[in-house]
Amino acid sequence: MSVRPNIAFVTCADMPKPDSDAELLMAACGEPVDLVAWDADVDWSAYRCVLLRSPWDYHTRLPEFLAWARRVDRCSRLLNPLPVIEWNSHKRYLFELAARGVDIVPTRFIERHSAQLAQALAEFGSGEVVVKPAVSIGAFGAFRGAADSAACADHLRALAADGDVLLQPFVPGIADGEVSLIFFGGRCSHAVRKVPQAGDYRCQDIWGGVAHAHAPAADEFALAEAALAAAPAPCAYARVDMLRLDGRPVLIELELIEPSLFFDTAPGSERALADIVLAAAAS
Incomplete structure:
Protein backbone atom coordinates (compact mmCIF):
# COMPACT_ATOMS: atom_id res chain seq x y z
CA MET A 1 0.00 0.00 0.00
CA SER A 2 1.47 3.31 -1.10
CA VAL A 3 1.89 6.17 1.35
CA ARG A 4 0.65 9.59 0.30
CA PRO A 5 3.46 12.19 0.15
CA ASN A 6 3.42 14.75 2.96
CA ILE A 7 5.26 17.36 0.86
CA ALA A 8 3.79 19.38 -1.98
CA PHE A 9 5.65 21.51 -4.49
CA VAL A 10 3.40 24.25 -5.82
CA THR A 11 3.24 24.96 -9.53
CA CYS A 12 0.60 26.25 -11.95
CA ALA A 13 -1.71 24.53 -14.40
CA ASP A 14 -0.49 26.37 -17.51
CA MET A 15 3.30 26.51 -17.35
CA PRO A 16 4.95 29.17 -19.55
CA LYS A 17 8.14 27.04 -19.58
CA PRO A 18 9.41 23.85 -17.93
CA ASP A 19 10.66 24.10 -14.34
CA SER A 20 14.16 22.68 -14.63
CA ASP A 21 14.73 22.94 -10.86
CA ALA A 22 11.77 20.85 -9.70
CA GLU A 23 12.99 17.46 -10.85
CA LEU A 24 16.40 17.90 -9.21
CA LEU A 25 14.85 19.12 -5.98
CA MET A 26 12.31 16.31 -5.86
CA ALA A 27 15.08 13.74 -6.33
CA ALA A 28 17.16 15.38 -3.61
CA CYS A 29 14.26 15.07 -1.15
CA GLY A 30 14.59 11.29 -1.43
CA GLU A 31 10.89 10.66 -0.87
CA PRO A 32 7.72 11.11 -2.92
CA VAL A 33 6.62 14.68 -3.48
CA ASP A 34 3.36 15.86 -5.04
CA LEU A 35 3.63 18.55 -7.70
CA VAL A 36 0.34 20.47 -7.45
CA VAL A 42 -6.96 19.48 -3.14
CA ASP A 43 -6.89 19.16 0.64
CA TRP A 44 -3.80 21.19 1.50
CA SER A 45 -4.02 20.12 5.14
CA ALA A 46 -2.88 16.67 4.00
CA TYR A 47 0.61 18.11 3.47
CA ARG A 48 2.96 18.94 6.31
CA CYS A 49 5.03 21.20 4.06
CA VAL A 50 3.96 23.20 1.00
CA LEU A 51 6.87 24.68 -0.98
CA LEU A 62 -2.81 38.13 -7.18
CA PRO A 63 -5.81 38.56 -4.83
CA GLU A 64 -6.87 34.96 -5.45
CA PHE A 65 -3.31 33.70 -5.02
CA LEU A 66 -2.82 35.52 -1.72
CA ALA A 67 -6.16 34.23 -0.44
CA TRP A 68 -4.97 30.71 -1.31
CA ALA A 69 -1.67 31.27 0.52
CA ARG A 70 -3.51 32.43 3.63
CA ARG A 71 -5.69 29.29 3.60
CA VAL A 72 -2.66 27.04 3.25
CA ASP A 73 -0.82 28.88 6.00
CA ARG A 74 -3.64 28.01 8.40
CA CYS A 75 -3.34 24.27 7.80
CA SER A 76 0.24 23.54 6.71
CA ARG A 77 3.85 24.76 6.79
CA LEU A 78 4.20 27.22 3.91
CA LEU A 79 7.62 27.98 2.43
CA ARG A 92 6.55 48.44 -3.49
CA TYR A 93 8.89 46.47 -1.20
CA LEU A 94 11.75 48.03 -3.20
CA PHE A 95 11.00 51.42 -1.67
CA GLU A 96 11.05 49.94 1.82
CA LEU A 97 14.47 48.51 1.07
CA ALA A 98 15.68 51.85 -0.26
CA ALA A 99 14.44 53.57 2.91
CA ARG A 100 16.57 51.12 4.90
CA GLY A 101 19.69 52.03 2.94
CA VAL A 102 19.68 49.25 0.34
CA ASP A 103 20.82 50.55 -3.05
CA ILE A 104 18.19 49.88 -5.72
CA VAL A 105 17.87 50.80 -9.38
CA PRO A 106 16.45 54.37 -9.34
CA THR A 107 12.70 53.88 -9.53
CA ARG A 108 9.64 56.08 -9.86
CA PHE A 109 6.44 54.54 -8.44
CA ILE A 110 3.23 55.32 -10.31
CA GLU A 111 -0.10 54.43 -8.76
CA ARG A 112 -2.92 52.86 -10.71
CA HIS A 113 -5.08 55.47 -12.49
CA SER A 114 -2.50 58.18 -11.79
CA ALA A 115 -3.15 61.50 -13.52
CA GLN A 116 0.58 62.30 -13.50
CA LEU A 117 1.77 59.99 -16.29
CA ALA A 118 3.02 62.69 -18.65
CA GLN A 119 4.81 64.47 -15.81
CA ALA A 120 6.49 61.24 -14.71
CA LEU A 121 7.83 60.57 -18.21
CA ALA A 122 8.91 64.20 -18.63
CA GLU A 123 11.31 63.76 -15.71
CA PHE A 124 13.37 61.45 -17.93
CA GLY A 125 13.46 63.80 -20.94
CA SER A 126 14.37 61.83 -24.06
CA GLY A 127 16.33 59.19 -22.15
CA GLU A 128 15.66 55.48 -22.37
CA VAL A 129 13.42 54.04 -19.68
CA VAL A 130 11.95 50.72 -18.65
CA VAL A 131 8.26 50.64 -17.78
CA LYS A 132 6.95 47.56 -15.96
CA PRO A 133 4.04 46.43 -13.80
CA ALA A 134 4.54 46.50 -10.04
CA VAL A 135 3.09 42.99 -9.91
CA SER A 136 4.79 40.79 -12.47
CA ILE A 137 7.39 38.09 -13.05
CA GLY A 138 9.95 37.31 -15.72
CA ALA A 139 9.84 40.79 -17.36
CA PHE A 140 6.29 40.16 -18.57
CA GLY A 141 4.67 43.49 -19.38
CA ALA A 142 8.01 45.33 -19.45
CA PHE A 143 8.75 47.94 -22.13
CA ARG A 144 12.01 49.64 -23.04
CA GLY A 145 12.02 52.83 -25.07
CA ALA A 146 12.55 56.57 -25.19
CA ALA A 147 10.64 58.36 -22.44
CA ASP A 148 9.34 60.95 -24.90
CA SER A 149 8.05 58.42 -27.44
CA ALA A 150 4.37 57.81 -28.13
CA ALA A 151 4.93 54.08 -27.70
CA CYS A 152 6.27 54.57 -24.19
CA ALA A 153 3.39 56.86 -23.22
CA ASP A 154 0.87 54.38 -24.61
CA HIS A 155 2.43 51.47 -22.72
CA LEU A 156 2.55 53.38 -19.45
CA ARG A 157 -1.06 54.45 -19.88
CA ALA A 158 -2.18 50.86 -20.52
CA LEU A 159 -0.30 49.48 -17.51
CA ALA A 160 -1.52 52.23 -15.18
CA ALA A 161 -5.11 51.54 -16.19
CA ASP A 162 -4.63 48.03 -14.82
CA GLY A 163 -2.40 48.45 -11.77
CA ASP A 164 0.59 50.15 -10.18
CA VAL A 165 3.66 50.72 -12.36
CA LEU A 166 7.43 51.13 -11.96
CA LEU A 167 9.33 53.59 -14.14
CA GLN A 168 13.11 53.26 -14.24
CA PRO A 169 15.99 54.62 -16.31
CA PHE A 170 17.42 51.99 -18.63
CA VAL A 171 20.79 50.88 -17.20
CA PRO A 172 23.16 49.98 -20.08
CA GLY A 173 25.12 47.68 -17.77
CA ILE A 174 22.37 45.08 -18.15
CA ALA A 175 24.05 44.12 -21.44
CA ASP A 176 26.89 42.66 -19.34
CA GLY A 177 24.42 40.53 -17.44
CA GLU A 178 22.37 40.50 -14.28
CA VAL A 179 23.91 38.83 -11.24
CA SER A 180 21.79 36.60 -9.01
CA LEU A 181 22.88 35.30 -5.61
CA ILE A 182 20.89 32.29 -4.38
CA PHE A 183 20.42 31.70 -0.65
CA PHE A 184 19.04 28.72 1.27
CA GLY A 185 18.27 29.15 4.95
CA GLY A 186 20.03 32.52 4.95
CA ARG A 187 23.30 31.16 3.57
CA CYS A 188 24.57 31.87 0.06
CA SER A 189 24.67 28.67 -1.96
CA HIS A 190 25.80 29.84 -5.40
CA ALA A 191 25.48 32.65 -7.89
CA VAL A 192 24.91 33.13 -11.60
CA ARG A 193 25.31 35.86 -14.18
CA LYS A 194 22.32 35.92 -16.52
CA VAL A 195 23.23 37.38 -19.90
CA PRO A 196 20.57 38.57 -22.36
CA GLN A 197 20.74 37.59 -25.99
CA ALA A 198 22.25 40.17 -28.35
CA GLY A 199 19.98 43.16 -28.83
CA ASP A 200 17.74 42.39 -25.85
CA TYR A 201 17.86 43.52 -22.23
CA ARG A 202 15.74 40.75 -20.71
CA CYS A 203 17.98 38.08 -19.24
CA GLN A 204 15.36 35.42 -18.43
CA ASP A 205 15.70 32.17 -20.37
CA ILE A 206 12.19 32.55 -21.74
CA TRP A 207 13.52 35.58 -23.66
CA ALA A 227 18.33 43.17 1.23
CA LEU A 228 17.52 39.84 2.88
CA ALA A 229 17.86 41.35 6.34
CA ALA A 230 14.86 43.56 5.51
CA ALA A 231 12.54 40.65 4.71
CA PRO A 232 9.69 40.26 7.22
CA ALA A 233 10.68 36.69 8.17
CA PRO A 234 13.55 34.24 7.61
CA CYS A 235 13.48 32.70 4.13
CA ALA A 236 13.96 29.07 3.20
CA TYR A 237 15.11 30.20 -0.23
CA ALA A 238 15.85 33.54 -1.85
CA ARG A 239 17.32 34.96 -5.03
CA VAL A 240 18.82 38.44 -5.01
CA ASP A 241 19.06 40.04 -8.47
CA MET A 242 21.39 42.97 -9.10
CA LEU A 243 23.47 44.81 -11.68
CA ARG A 244 26.17 47.46 -11.59
CA LEU A 245 25.44 51.17 -11.81
CA ASP A 246 28.27 53.69 -11.55
CA GLY A 247 30.60 50.93 -10.39
CA ARG A 248 28.49 49.64 -7.52
CA PRO A 249 25.88 46.87 -7.34
CA VAL A 250 22.25 47.95 -7.12
CA LEU A 251 19.26 45.75 -6.44
CA ILE A 252 16.89 44.94 -9.27
CA GLU A 253 14.60 42.58 -7.38
CA LEU A 254 14.46 40.35 -4.33
CA GLU A 255 12.84 37.10 -5.51
CA LEU A 256 11.19 35.27 -2.61
CA ILE A 257 8.13 33.60 -4.15
CA GLU A 258 8.87 31.55 -7.26
CA PRO A 259 12.42 32.17 -8.49
CA SER A 260 14.40 29.91 -10.75
CA LEU A 261 17.29 28.69 -8.60
CA PHE A 262 19.76 27.52 -11.28
CA PHE A 263 20.62 24.22 -9.64
CA ASP A 264 22.17 23.07 -12.93
CA THR A 265 24.95 25.66 -12.59
CA ALA A 266 25.95 24.35 -9.15
CA PRO A 267 25.55 20.55 -9.06
CA GLY A 268 24.42 19.33 -5.65
CA SER A 269 23.17 22.74 -4.53
CA GLU A 270 19.60 21.42 -4.48
CA ARG A 271 20.42 19.30 -1.42
CA ALA A 272 20.56 22.34 0.87
CA LEU A 273 16.99 23.33 0.03
CA ALA A 274 15.85 19.70 0.18
CA ASP A 275 17.18 19.45 3.75
CA ILE A 276 15.18 22.54 4.72
CA VAL A 277 12.00 21.14 3.15
CA LEU A 278 12.42 17.76 4.83
CA ALA A 279 13.03 19.40 8.21
CA ALA A 280 9.90 21.53 7.80
CA ALA A 281 7.85 18.45 6.91
CA ALA A 282 9.17 16.60 9.95
CA SER A 283 8.56 19.38 12.46
Missing part, protein backbone atom coordinates in the same frame (compact mmCIF):
# COMPACT_ATOMS: atom_id res chain seq x y z
CA ALA A 37 -1.06 23.59 -9.12
CA TRP A 38 -1.83 26.22 -6.49
CA ASP A 39 -5.44 26.53 -7.64
CA ALA A 40 -6.07 22.77 -7.76
CA ASP A 41 -8.96 21.39 -5.75
CA LEU A 52 6.23 27.33 -3.61
CA ARG A 53 8.17 26.25 -6.68
CA SER A 54 6.68 27.51 -9.94
CA PRO A 55 3.30 29.24 -9.52
CA TRP A 56 4.25 31.34 -12.53
CA ASP A 57 0.78 32.73 -13.13
CA TYR A 58 0.23 34.20 -9.65
CA HIS A 59 0.80 37.76 -10.85
CA THR A 60 -2.23 37.53 -13.14
CA ARG A 61 -4.54 36.64 -10.20
CA ASN A 80 8.45 30.73 2.08
CA PRO A 81 6.32 31.90 5.04
CA LEU A 82 3.14 33.86 4.42
CA PRO A 83 4.45 37.29 5.58
CA VAL A 84 7.29 36.97 3.06
CA ILE A 85 4.94 36.03 0.23
CA GLU A 86 2.56 38.90 0.95
CA TRP A 87 5.40 41.44 1.23
CA ASN A 88 7.25 40.27 -1.87
CA SER A 89 4.20 39.98 -4.16
CA HIS A 90 4.14 43.73 -4.95
CA LYS A 91 7.29 45.60 -5.89
CA GLY A 208 16.71 33.83 -24.74
CA GLY A 209 18.94 34.74 -21.81
CA VAL A 210 21.68 32.34 -20.68
CA ALA A 211 22.94 31.79 -17.11
CA HIS A 212 26.58 31.14 -16.22
CA ALA A 213 28.14 30.34 -12.86
CA HIS A 214 29.43 33.48 -11.15
CA ALA A 215 31.83 34.16 -8.28
CA PRO A 216 30.23 37.02 -6.30
CA ALA A 217 32.27 40.03 -5.29
CA ALA A 218 32.32 41.23 -1.68
CA ASP A 219 30.07 44.20 -2.46
CA GLU A 220 27.56 41.88 -4.13
CA PHE A 221 27.45 39.72 -0.99
CA ALA A 222 26.97 42.82 1.14
CA LEU A 223 24.07 44.09 -0.97
CA ALA A 224 22.36 40.69 -0.96
CA GLU A 225 22.66 40.30 2.80
CA ALA A 226 21.36 43.82 3.43
Whole structure:
Protein backbone atom coordinates (compact mmCIF):
# COMPACT_ATOMS: atom_id res chain seq x y z
CA MET A 1 0.00 0.00 0.00
CA SER A 2 1.47 3.31 -1.10
CA VAL A 3 1.89 6.17 1.35
CA ARG A 4 0.65 9.59 0.30
CA PRO A 5 3.46 12.19 0.15
CA ASN A 6 3.42 14.75 2.96
CA ILE A 7 5.26 17.36 0.86
CA ALA A 8 3.79 19.38 -1.98
CA PHE A 9 5.65 21.51 -4.49
CA VAL A 10 3.40 24.25 -5.82
CA THR A 11 3.24 24.96 -9.53
CA CYS A 12 0.60 26.25 -11.95
CA ALA A 13 -1.71 24.53 -14.40
CA ASP A 14 -0.49 26.37 -17.51
CA MET A 15 3.30 26.51 -17.35
CA PRO A 16 4.95 29.17 -19.55
CA LYS A 17 8.14 27.04 -19.58
CA PRO A 18 9.41 23.85 -17.93
CA ASP A 19 10.66 24.10 -14.34
CA SER A 20 14.16 22.68 -14.63
CA ASP A 21 14.73 22.94 -10.86
CA ALA A 22 11.77 20.85 -9.70
CA GLU A 23 12.99 17.46 -10.85
CA LEU A 24 16.40 17.90 -9.21
CA LEU A 25 14.85 19.12 -5.98
CA MET A 26 12.31 16.31 -5.86
CA ALA A 27 15.08 13.74 -6.33
CA ALA A 28 17.16 15.38 -3.61
CA CYS A 29 14.26 15.07 -1.15
CA GLY A 30 14.59 11.29 -1.43
CA GLU A 31 10.89 10.66 -0.87
CA PRO A 32 7.72 11.11 -2.92
CA VAL A 33 6.62 14.68 -3.48
CA ASP A 34 3.36 15.86 -5.04
CA LEU A 35 3.63 18.55 -7.70
CA VAL A 36 0.34 20.47 -7.45
CA ALA A 37 -1.06 23.59 -9.12
CA TRP A 38 -1.83 26.22 -6.49
CA ASP A 39 -5.44 26.53 -7.64
CA ALA A 40 -6.07 22.77 -7.76
CA ASP A 41 -8.96 21.39 -5.75
CA VAL A 42 -6.96 19.48 -3.14
CA ASP A 43 -6.89 19.16 0.64
CA TRP A 44 -3.80 21.19 1.50
CA SER A 45 -4.02 20.12 5.14
CA ALA A 46 -2.88 16.67 4.00
CA TYR A 47 0.61 18.11 3.47
CA ARG A 48 2.96 18.94 6.31
CA CYS A 49 5.03 21.20 4.06
CA VAL A 50 3.96 23.20 1.00
CA LEU A 51 6.87 24.68 -0.98
CA LEU A 52 6.23 27.33 -3.61
CA ARG A 53 8.17 26.25 -6.68
CA SER A 54 6.68 27.51 -9.94
CA PRO A 55 3.30 29.24 -9.52
CA TRP A 56 4.25 31.34 -12.53
CA ASP A 57 0.78 32.73 -13.13
CA TYR A 58 0.23 34.20 -9.65
CA HIS A 59 0.80 37.76 -10.85
CA THR A 60 -2.23 37.53 -13.14
CA ARG A 61 -4.54 36.64 -10.20
CA LEU A 62 -2.81 38.13 -7.18
CA PRO A 63 -5.81 38.56 -4.83
CA GLU A 64 -6.87 34.96 -5.45
CA PHE A 65 -3.31 33.70 -5.02
CA LEU A 66 -2.82 35.52 -1.72
CA ALA A 67 -6.16 34.23 -0.44
CA TRP A 68 -4.97 30.71 -1.31
CA ALA A 69 -1.67 31.27 0.52
CA ARG A 70 -3.51 32.43 3.63
CA ARG A 71 -5.69 29.29 3.60
CA VAL A 72 -2.66 27.04 3.25
CA ASP A 73 -0.82 28.88 6.00
CA ARG A 74 -3.64 28.01 8.40
CA CYS A 75 -3.34 24.27 7.80
CA SER A 76 0.24 23.54 6.71
CA ARG A 77 3.85 24.76 6.79
CA LEU A 78 4.20 27.22 3.91
CA LEU A 79 7.62 27.98 2.43
CA ASN A 80 8.45 30.73 2.08
CA PRO A 81 6.32 31.90 5.04
CA LEU A 82 3.14 33.86 4.42
CA PRO A 83 4.45 37.29 5.58
CA VAL A 84 7.29 36.97 3.06
CA ILE A 85 4.94 36.03 0.23
CA GLU A 86 2.56 38.90 0.95
CA TRP A 87 5.40 41.44 1.23
CA ASN A 88 7.25 40.27 -1.87
CA SER A 89 4.20 39.98 -4.16
CA HIS A 90 4.14 43.73 -4.95
CA LYS A 91 7.29 45.60 -5.89
CA ARG A 92 6.55 48.44 -3.49
CA TYR A 93 8.89 46.47 -1.20
CA LEU A 94 11.75 48.03 -3.20
CA PHE A 95 11.00 51.42 -1.67
CA GLU A 96 11.05 49.94 1.82
CA LEU A 97 14.47 48.51 1.07
CA ALA A 98 15.68 51.85 -0.26
CA ALA A 99 14.44 53.57 2.91
CA ARG A 100 16.57 51.12 4.90
CA GLY A 101 19.69 52.03 2.94
CA VAL A 102 19.68 49.25 0.34
CA ASP A 103 20.82 50.55 -3.05
CA ILE A 104 18.19 49.88 -5.72
CA VAL A 105 17.87 50.80 -9.38
CA PRO A 106 16.45 54.37 -9.34
CA THR A 107 12.70 53.88 -9.53
CA ARG A 108 9.64 56.08 -9.86
CA PHE A 109 6.44 54.54 -8.44
CA ILE A 110 3.23 55.32 -10.31
CA GLU A 111 -0.10 54.43 -8.76
CA ARG A 112 -2.92 52.86 -10.71
CA HIS A 113 -5.08 55.47 -12.49
CA SER A 114 -2.50 58.18 -11.79
CA ALA A 115 -3.15 61.50 -13.52
CA GLN A 116 0.58 62.30 -13.50
CA LEU A 117 1.77 59.99 -16.29
CA ALA A 118 3.02 62.69 -18.65
CA GLN A 119 4.81 64.47 -15.81
CA ALA A 120 6.49 61.24 -14.71
CA LEU A 121 7.83 60.57 -18.21
CA ALA A 122 8.91 64.20 -18.63
CA GLU A 123 11.31 63.76 -15.71
CA PHE A 124 13.37 61.45 -17.93
CA GLY A 125 13.46 63.80 -20.94
CA SER A 126 14.37 61.83 -24.06
CA GLY A 127 16.33 59.19 -22.15
CA GLU A 128 15.66 55.48 -22.37
CA VAL A 129 13.42 54.04 -19.68
CA VAL A 130 11.95 50.72 -18.65
CA VAL A 131 8.26 50.64 -17.78
CA LYS A 132 6.95 47.56 -15.96
CA PRO A 133 4.04 46.43 -13.80
CA ALA A 134 4.54 46.50 -10.04
CA VAL A 135 3.09 42.99 -9.91
CA SER A 136 4.79 40.79 -12.47
CA ILE A 137 7.39 38.09 -13.05
CA GLY A 138 9.95 37.31 -15.72
CA ALA A 139 9.84 40.79 -17.36
CA PHE A 140 6.29 40.16 -18.57
CA GLY A 141 4.67 43.49 -19.38
CA ALA A 142 8.01 45.33 -19.45
CA PHE A 143 8.75 47.94 -22.13
CA ARG A 144 12.01 49.64 -23.04
CA GLY A 145 12.02 52.83 -25.07
CA ALA A 146 12.55 56.57 -25.19
CA ALA A 147 10.64 58.36 -22.44
CA ASP A 148 9.34 60.95 -24.90
CA SER A 149 8.05 58.42 -27.44
CA ALA A 150 4.37 57.81 -28.13
CA ALA A 151 4.93 54.08 -27.70
CA CYS A 152 6.27 54.57 -24.19
CA ALA A 153 3.39 56.86 -23.22
CA ASP A 154 0.87 54.38 -24.61
CA HIS A 155 2.43 51.47 -22.72
CA LEU A 156 2.55 53.38 -19.45
CA ARG A 157 -1.06 54.45 -19.88
CA ALA A 158 -2.18 50.86 -20.52
CA LEU A 159 -0.30 49.48 -17.51
CA ALA A 160 -1.52 52.23 -15.18
CA ALA A 161 -5.11 51.54 -16.19
CA ASP A 162 -4.63 48.03 -14.82
CA GLY A 163 -2.40 48.45 -11.77
CA ASP A 164 0.59 50.15 -10.18
CA VAL A 165 3.66 50.72 -12.36
CA LEU A 166 7.43 51.13 -11.96
CA LEU A 167 9.33 53.59 -14.14
CA GLN A 168 13.11 53.26 -14.24
CA PRO A 169 15.99 54.62 -16.31
CA PHE A 170 17.42 51.99 -18.63
CA VAL A 171 20.79 50.88 -17.20
CA PRO A 172 23.16 49.98 -20.08
CA GLY A 173 25.12 47.68 -17.77
CA ILE A 174 22.37 45.08 -18.15
CA ALA A 175 24.05 44.12 -21.44
CA ASP A 176 26.89 42.66 -19.34
CA GLY A 177 24.42 40.53 -17.44
CA GLU A 178 22.37 40.50 -14.28
CA VAL A 179 23.91 38.83 -11.24
CA SER A 180 21.79 36.60 -9.01
CA LEU A 181 22.88 35.30 -5.61
CA ILE A 182 20.89 32.29 -4.38
CA PHE A 183 20.42 31.70 -0.65
CA PHE A 184 19.04 28.72 1.27
CA GLY A 185 18.27 29.15 4.95
CA GLY A 186 20.03 32.52 4.95
CA ARG A 187 23.30 31.16 3.57
CA CYS A 188 24.57 31.87 0.06
CA SER A 189 24.67 28.67 -1.96
CA HIS A 190 25.80 29.84 -5.40
CA ALA A 191 25.48 32.65 -7.89
CA VAL A 192 24.91 33.13 -11.60
CA ARG A 193 25.31 35.86 -14.18
CA LYS A 194 22.32 35.92 -16.52
CA VAL A 195 23.23 37.38 -19.90
CA PRO A 196 20.57 38.57 -22.36
CA GLN A 197 20.74 37.59 -25.99
CA ALA A 198 22.25 40.17 -28.35
CA GLY A 199 19.98 43.16 -28.83
CA ASP A 200 17.74 42.39 -25.85
CA TYR A 201 17.86 43.52 -22.23
CA ARG A 202 15.74 40.75 -20.71
CA CYS A 203 17.98 38.08 -19.24
CA GLN A 204 15.36 35.42 -18.43
CA ASP A 205 15.70 32.17 -20.37
CA ILE A 206 12.19 32.55 -21.74
CA TRP A 207 13.52 35.58 -23.66
CA GLY A 208 16.71 33.83 -24.74
CA GLY A 209 18.94 34.74 -21.81
CA VAL A 210 21.68 32.34 -20.68
CA ALA A 211 22.94 31.79 -17.11
CA HIS A 212 26.58 31.14 -16.22
CA ALA A 213 28.14 30.34 -12.86
CA HIS A 214 29.43 33.48 -11.15
CA ALA A 215 31.83 34.16 -8.28
CA PRO A 216 30.23 37.02 -6.30
CA ALA A 217 32.27 40.03 -5.29
CA ALA A 218 32.32 41.23 -1.68
CA ASP A 219 30.07 44.20 -2.46
CA GLU A 220 27.56 41.88 -4.13
CA PHE A 221 27.45 39.72 -0.99
CA ALA A 222 26.97 42.82 1.14
CA LEU A 223 24.07 44.09 -0.97
CA ALA A 224 22.36 40.69 -0.96
CA GLU A 225 22.66 40.30 2.80
CA ALA A 226 21.36 43.82 3.43
CA ALA A 227 18.33 43.17 1.23
CA LEU A 228 17.52 39.84 2.88
CA ALA A 229 17.86 41.35 6.34
CA ALA A 230 14.86 43.56 5.51
CA ALA A 231 12.54 40.65 4.71
CA PRO A 232 9.69 40.26 7.22
CA ALA A 233 10.68 36.69 8.17
CA PRO A 234 13.55 34.24 7.61
CA CYS A 235 13.48 32.70 4.13
CA ALA A 236 13.96 29.07 3.20
CA TYR A 237 15.11 30.20 -0.23
CA ALA A 238 15.85 33.54 -1.85
CA ARG A 239 17.32 34.96 -5.03
CA VAL A 240 18.82 38.44 -5.01
CA ASP A 241 19.06 40.04 -8.47
CA MET A 242 21.39 42.97 -9.10
CA LEU A 243 23.47 44.81 -11.68
CA ARG A 244 26.17 47.46 -11.59
CA LEU A 245 25.44 51.17 -11.81
CA ASP A 246 28.27 53.69 -11.55
CA GLY A 247 30.60 50.93 -10.39
CA ARG A 248 28.49 49.64 -7.52
CA PRO A 249 25.88 46.87 -7.34
CA VAL A 250 22.25 47.95 -7.12
CA LEU A 251 19.26 45.75 -6.44
CA ILE A 252 16.89 44.94 -9.27
CA GLU A 253 14.60 42.58 -7.38
CA LEU A 254 14.46 40.35 -4.33
CA GLU A 255 12.84 37.10 -5.51
CA LEU A 256 11.19 35.27 -2.61
CA ILE A 257 8.13 33.60 -4.15
CA GLU A 258 8.87 31.55 -7.26
CA PRO A 259 12.42 32.17 -8.49
CA SER A 260 14.40 29.91 -10.75
CA LEU A 261 17.29 28.69 -8.60
CA PHE A 262 19.76 27.52 -11.28
CA PHE A 263 20.62 24.22 -9.64
CA ASP A 264 22.17 23.07 -12.93
CA THR A 265 24.95 25.66 -12.59
CA ALA A 266 25.95 24.35 -9.15
CA PRO A 267 25.55 20.55 -9.06
CA GLY A 268 24.42 19.33 -5.65
CA SER A 269 23.17 22.74 -4.53
CA GLU A 270 19.60 21.42 -4.48
CA ARG A 271 20.42 19.30 -1.42
CA ALA A 272 20.56 22.34 0.87
CA LEU A 273 16.99 23.33 0.03
CA ALA A 274 15.85 19.70 0.18
CA ASP A 275 17.18 19.45 3.75
CA ILE A 276 15.18 22.54 4.72
CA VAL A 277 12.00 21.14 3.15
CA LEU A 278 12.42 17.76 4.83
CA ALA A 279 13.03 19.40 8.21
CA ALA A 280 9.90 21.53 7.80
CA ALA A 281 7.85 18.45 6.91
CA ALA A 282 9.17 16.60 9.95
CA SER A 283 8.56 19.38 12.46
